[in-house]
Amino acid sequence: MDLQTLALHTGYEKDSQGTMVVPIYQTTAYEFRDVEHAANLFALKELGNIYTRLNNPTTDVFEKRFAELEGGEAAIATSSGMSAIFFAIANSAEAGDNIICAKQLYGGTLTQTAHTLKRFGIEARFFDVHKPEDIESLVDDKTKVIFFESLTNPSIDVADIEAIVKVANRYNILTVVDNTVATPVLCRPMEFGVDITVHSASKYTTGQGLAIGGILVERKGLKDKLLNNPRYVHFNEPDESYHGLVYTDLDLPPFTLRARLSLLRDFGCVVSPFNSWLFIQGIETFALRMKEHSKNALALAEFLESHPKVKKVNYPGLKSNANYKNAQKYFENGACSGLLSFEVDTLEEATKIVNATKLYSLVVNIGDSKSIITHPASTTHQQLNEEELKACGVPSGLIRISCGLESSKDLIADMKQALEA
Ligand SMILES: *Cc1c(COP(=O)(O)O)cnc(C)c1O
Numbered sequence: 001m002d003l004q005t006l007a008l009h010t011g012y013e014k015d016s017q018g019t020m021v022v023p024i025y026q027t028t029a030y031e032f033r034d035v036e037h038a039a040n041l042f043a044l045k046e047l048g049n050i051y052t053r054l055n056n057p058t059t060d061v062f063e064k065r066f067a068e069l070e071g072g073e074a075a076i077a078t079s080s081g082m083s084a085i086f087f088a089i090a091n092s093a094e095a096g097d098n099i100i101c102a103k104q105l106y107g108g109t110l111t112q113t114a115h116t117l118k119r120f121g122i123e124a125r126f127f128d129v130h131k132p133e134d135i136e137s138l139v140d141d142k143t144k145v146i147f148f149e150s151l152t153n154p155s156i157d158v159a160d161i162e163a164i165v166k167v168a169n170r171y172n173i174l175t176v177v178d179n180t181v182a183t184p185v186l187c188r189p190m191e192f193g194v195d196i197t198v199h200s201a202s203k204y205t206t207g208q209g210l211a212i213g214g215i216l217v218e219r220k221g222l223k224d225k226l227l228n229n230p231r232y233v234h235f236n237e238p239d240e241s242y243h244g245l246v247y248t249d250l251d252l253p254p255f256t257l258r259a260r261l262s263l264l265r266d267f268g269c270v271v272s273p274f275n276s277w278l279f280i281q282g283i284e285t286f287a288l289r290m291k292e293h294s295k296n297a298l299a300l301a302e303f304l305e306s307h308p309k310v311k312k313v314n315y316p317g318l319k320s321n322a323n324y325k326n327a328q329k330y331f332e333n334g335a336c337s338g339l340l341s342f343e344v345d346t347l348e349e350a351t352k353i354v355n356a357t358k359l360y361s362l363v364v365n366i367g368d369s370k371s372i373i374t375h376p377a378s379t380t381h382q383q384l385n386e387e388e389l390k391a392c393g394v395p396s397g398l399i400r401i402s403c404g405l406e407s408s409k410d411l412i413a414d415m416k417q418a419l420e421a
Contacts, residue, residue: 003069003185004287011064024277025057044250053268054260059276063215065283066205069184070197072217074253076260077276081180081200082108083269084214085147087259088176088198089113090267092232093144095121100138100173102129102148104155104393107380109178113147132163139171144231146175150189150330151182153366154376154400155393156314156339158326165193172229180204181339181366185290186331190219196255201275203367204337207282207289211275218255226254234258241266289369289405293338296411297403303412304342309349309419311397315340338403339366347396350375354399356418359406371404371411 012022030049032038040046049055059077067075078084093099101113103126113124125138129148146168148159161177168175176196177189183204189197199205201213226235227248235254238244242261247254264270294317301315313320316327317336328334344350354362360373364380374380377389377396389396403411 006068007065007283007286010068011061022058022061022277022280024273026273027056028052044245044252052273053270054264056273056276058273058280059271062271062276062279062283065280066184066199066215067217069283069286070179070217071184071188071190071220072197073220073222074256075215075217076256076264077201077271077279078214078216078264079269079271080212081106081178081198081202081214082112083267084198084200084216085109085112085178086267086269087216087263088196089117089122089145089147090263091255091259092174092176093122094234097121097142097144098123098125098140099145099147100125100127100135100143101146102127102152102159104129104152104157105149106153106178106180109147109149129157129159129164132160132167135164135167136170139167139173141231143171143173146173147178148176149178149181150187151316151337151339153181153339154341154380156316156323156341158316158323158330158336160326161189161192161194161330169193172225172231174225174232181337182331183286183290183337185287186294186335186337190217192330195219195222195225201271201279201282203365204290204293205279205282205286205367207285207367207369209365209368209370210282211278213271213275213279215279216256216259218253223248223254290337291335292405293403294335296405296408297336297338297340297401299408300401300403300411300415301340301342303415304340307416307419309344310342311345312343313340314342339400340403341398341400343395344397344399347377350397350399351378352421353418356421357414358418359411359414360401366402368402369405371406372402374400374402376400 029051041048063075063077101124127134165175174195177194179197180200180203197217199215226232235247247258298317301313301318304310305313316323327336354375360371363372376394381394
């Protein structure tokens with residue numbers, strides 16, 4: 001079935017009331033039939049609801065539906081995109097191990113990997129996402145994850161997914177892709193061999209800036225890669241915290257199973273049933289929205305490229321863009337989502353433009369139905385000096401746009417008056 005159809009139906013069996021909308025199961029716990037039933041659930045002899053920190057029927061629909069859209073086997077929802085990323089890494093690596101990350105990363109992912117996880121004994125090594133050939137020299141026996149974004153935020157680069165997966169598979173290392181900006185509508189990394197994807201559901205999944213959440217998806221057949229793989233002994237040896245359970249012994253997707261039984265149990269970064277419900281509503285229009293976001297962004301990018309005040313436009317859908325080829329290969333119909341950036345001469349000029357727009361809200365978010373404008377040099381990258389800004393690809397005249405669902409005619413007209421104000 002097509003993604004648009006799956007987005008409306010997968011994972012939900014109507015209850016006895018025939019409820020058309022997936023109900024919000026707003027509950028902390030669930031009654032067991034009897035002691036034996038309870039014991040069976042805890043021993044995984046029978047699968048079912050125990051406690052909402054571990055599972056919830058509303059969240060279950062969100063997970064099943066999202067896994068299907070992504071072409072994966074199973075998914076686990078979390079309280080935020082950042083906790084989904086943490087789960088992907090913490091489920092693979094422990095103190096003394098290392099991970100290899102693209103340096104073009106979301107700010108929070110950069111601080112989590114480079115600084116916070118370091119204090120837990122996990123070292124992050126970085127490569128340029130456009131140089132997969134540099135990964136090999138960073139790999140050793142303790143490398144557990146190769147992590148990158150399919151469409152990077154905020155630098156707007158497109159990864160050569162197959163080239164990176166090829167290096168990872170040579171060493172039997174797990175690949176994790178943050179697919180937040182591309183979304184399963186435009187890009188399905190598992191079709192190119194990626195093992196795990198993570199998403200911030202707070203962006204295009206909710207689609208209207210309604211709630212914070214995250215989700216991690218495991219590809220079909222990942223068990224074969226984990227089974228007896230010396231890098232991942234914790235999937236092949238008894239887990240003492242779960243009375244000797246060996247995750248690869250069961251006929252269940254092992255990565256999400258361990259993330260649930262161990263990480264969700266012990267760290268508790270669980271999504272609320274109400275937020276899962278909001279994500280389910282967002283998913284119903286996911287495919288329609290991503291087409292419009294992409295169309296609007298391309299129209300705005302083309303306008304900006306033709307404007308004399310604009311030095312450079314970064315949008316992978318433009319033929320002039322260095323990422324154009326990868327975008328054509330990896331994205332559905334070459335549609336490139338709603339994120340673009342452009343450069344004007346000076347900080348002063350950028351400030352003037354941002355202040356003069358009326359339709360674009362000055363917000364540090366992306367993936368909202370309302371268009372968003374940000375000036376990284378004065379906000380997210382404020383602590384850096386002119387030299388440092390240049391080095392990380394954020395010139396002081398750079399403006400980032402998350403194109404919303406307004407009419408592209410109005411978006412272009414407002415940008416034009418701001419540029420010429
Ligand atoms: C926003 C974002 C995150 C973090 O997600 P939260 O839901 O805000 O925790 C991670 N990766 C990317 C690419 C993002 O845009």
